[in-house]
Amino acid sequence: MKSRRRCICLSATAATVIGLLLLFLILGLTVFKPKDPIINVDSVALSGLHFSIHNLRVYVNVTINTAVTVKNPNRVGFQHADSTAFLRYRGLEVGQGLIPAGKIGARDSRDMNITLTLFADRLAGDPDFYIDAISGKLPFQTYIRLPGKARLIFNIHVVAYATCDLEIHVLTQALASQTCHYRTKL
Template sequence: MRKTRGCICLWVTAVILGLASLFLILVFTVFKPKHPVTAVNSITISHLDFSIDITNLRVHLNLSLDAVVAVENPNRVGFKYNNSTAFLRYRGNDVGEIPIPVGEIGAHATRILNLTLTLMADRLLSDSDFFSDVKTGTLRSQIFIRLPGKVRVLFVFYVVAYATCDMEINLITRRVDNQICHYKTKL
């Protein structure tokens, strides 16, 4: 009788360990968390008011950019992202920003974010390169997006997706030229 109980206990333990091993193998292979993919689909100028006052040596600039950003979740579970911010940068300085509210993207789904970045012109006036760039009619700038979040597969995995787009804003043609985007993810 004692031998039978020992065998049953041993078999039950072996089955439990086998199922636990199988479950862990599935979590770290099939359900392994993947990085969300952030892509900037387009950047356009939605509003541009630009003039130069030669008599007072002043530049008047009011600029808004529309950016369409796609965030793809390649995971088999949902991706929850935190409050974040997209920045418009000129020569490394933040000159515009827009908050990205907290959200969730389902398994194997893509969310489109429509962002409007408004240039804060007062931040440009102290930059000596700004006036020389205005003379050439081209402002070299960058859009920077950082989207931190988490994926929960048995454990919580924290991930961050980045997107940066270098571009030239042509003040004369009122277009965005030479747009080059870079994408980076971090687990």
């Protein structure tokens, strides 16, 4: 009799534990499923553009300020390490800006300002740069990648991406156009 009660008790306990594990697994894969954060580029502005031509050499210095909002759609916090945003010219990385580490709460968002600075020496050997400079329009692209982790029961790695195609008008020293793209996977 005692053996039968013990067997029923152990079976009920095992069924309860298995049921709870299944419940947590289902919740983890549906309601608490980690999602990649979303980066929205709020504004892109030139804070400094110095352009000159001396002795058939083109000198350029560009500083681009980018204001972004990072939204965490998860039901748990998102933590990211120091990261880098890049400035590209025709696919070549010619500048960068630091994104400091931080945390974003569950279903919260955070505003960030990123300053991208051009490394002019990386443009010196590119013949397309001289053609673009003479035409008066320089095409650049900002590339922001923000990797981090969301902690549910264990760490889940998530990544957010955003790129903006920019065209800088040399004579007016202003942005001629900008088009931003938001992706969760690249």
